[in-house]
Amino acid sequence: MADAIHSMAVEEGLAMKVIVAKDKLVACTNDVMRAVSSKTTISILTGIKITATSGGLTLTGSDSDITIQAFIPTEENGIENIQIIKPGSIVLQARYFADIVKKLPDDTVTIEVDSRLMTRIQSGHSEFNLNGMDADEYPRLPVLREENTLSIRKDLLKQIIRQTVYAVSTSENRPILTGANWVFENKTLKCVATDSHRLARRTVTMDVEENHTITNLVIPGKSLNELGKILDDRDQDVVEMIATDNQVLFKTDHIQFYSRLLEGKYPETEGLIPNDVKTEVVLKTKDLLQAIDRASLLARDERNNLVKLKTVDQSSLEILSQSPEVGRVYENVPANKISGEELRISFSAKYMMDALNRIDSEELIIQFTGAMKPFILKPVDDPDLLMLILPVRTN
């Protein structure tokens, strides 16, 4: 009798109770932990939000710029992951929670929250009692309409990120340039990043006619890099993308990755890309990359990390670099084809290598429009990628 009364009292004060497989919980906690920052000024964001619904368990972590949500379904491939005894929601200190679940002894974990937000985490003979925080305090994620999704292959998405985000600005002088501009129109997704000294543009053809939510977004470079890291081979091949006014969501089976968007209008970039080619060079990507890499050795300490390039006899390029204190380097790179005017040009070796490192094609085309004008790098077999670098003025 006494027991029955006791258990009733406990049931009454219960705000949430789940029993969950430990390995799933650990994996999801690790995923969402990537978004949690210790430097946040908003105290609730030091926590992980745990929400139990009849469908499963959702974990959320956020630093307000990016938010990662991981979902554990109650049942997956006929295996029961979770037993939801009472649906509910709680926020727990991320740092402690992540370490605790990692080290729990048993294969299953019971998480139980009472009405005073006191949370009991129990596994095997071990029991932790943590002070929880009110889940109502946690930032609300935007409500997204599922019909406006844009599906994109995961490897393609990762490639887009790799080939464009390197060019975003790291300076806060023009915050809008710290993001990449994604524009979707006429069945093509165009992704552009620039720091006003160089530019990378990647276009992708989509099968979808139109999408109302994704028309013109500026996604922070930092978020895209983080997204690139979190997209591993564990999930299926397609990522779904949905945008609202303030946030964009990338969604896979298990993970939802939200990023805040940048405020403001992205500058028009099409006008920057020249089309009056004066000199065109076709050569092996690897040859040029290695030559520039060697040439930059001496210029490493210089402010601009400068190398000079010169066309020789319509057959090869001469790469030159010097430092008054250290010495000079000279190298001849054979070209497959050189057409047009003779040319001498100087540019940053770092910018050149950043671009070349991201061109997967064996051969590339470089189009020059003059010694003082930007030049274009393009893979021979891929018209969808374009990189642009501004030269450096020398005497």
Added chain:
Amino acid sequence: MAMTWSDLAKKQPAAMRILMNGIRNNRLAHAYLFSGGRGVGKREAASHLARAFFCRARDGIEPCGACPDCKRIDSGNHPDVVVIQPDGRSIKKPQIASLIKAFSYKGVETSKKLFIIEQADLLTSQAANSLLKFIEEPQGNTLCILITEHSQKILATILSRCQVLHFKPLSKELLVHHLLENGVSRVMAKTVSAVTSDAEEATTLSKDEWFANSRSIVLHFMEDLLTRPNHAIITMYEKCALHFNDSDKMKMMLRLMLIWFRDVMALHIGQNDNVVYVDRMESLTEAAEKMTAEQAACALSLLMEAQRRLQSNGNPLSVLEYVSLKLQEGAGVYA
């Protein structure tokens, strides 16, 4: 009890009217500077404005105070509200840089964003300058609130980009009311509000043990002067001189004594409501019977003279001796 605009308007009618009209007509300025002394309601007004700005269940101009937005503004957990406070003795450039970076993003939940800079006079000049451009052309639906006690220390270029709202010092009645609400006894509230008009200082004083002792020592001394003048000098050396042992403390003693004679004066002209030392009504009445209004006025001018002496670096103890002997002489005359 949730705060309302009319609560705030009781304290700061002019400033609140501007804010209330701004919200009602949806014409809030993009940047405000709240300027005024301590404890006059600047911070309350800022957070109430924040609630009104974000609340999605707003009733007219009044935020509901119960929705997640309102609640999270109170607990400091709202993701689109950034509060900057001095890091040590100033607000430094990196703090403003991180603010600007955070605000170059779109809002987390809605397009609205708000930041509050407390003690904005402590912005370093570099920090203030980096803030300039940002205040001038905020992007999106952004509201800035700067709070300061020293608006003259704010960079003129920042000042010119904000709508300045002056928060006036609280009136005596409001201050007493405010203190009573904070659980201060009526007697203490009256005394404290007679000493200062600064709400924050008043609250601190009313909880200060030293101040409470000061009050009872001074009253004891005054009653001695009244009933047994010969003994008063002993009280002066034994208690007052030890308790009010430096110049600042002595100033407080003189202020408390002034209040006594003002009370006597108030009784003479029949303004019994204005009496501060309400708990000593009997002694005060006795004093009013013994001394004429002219004599009380003399005592007041004597005390003000003593304050001047203290101000010009007179020795606190000798100032006290001077005052006490003069008053004792007078007491002899009254008897």
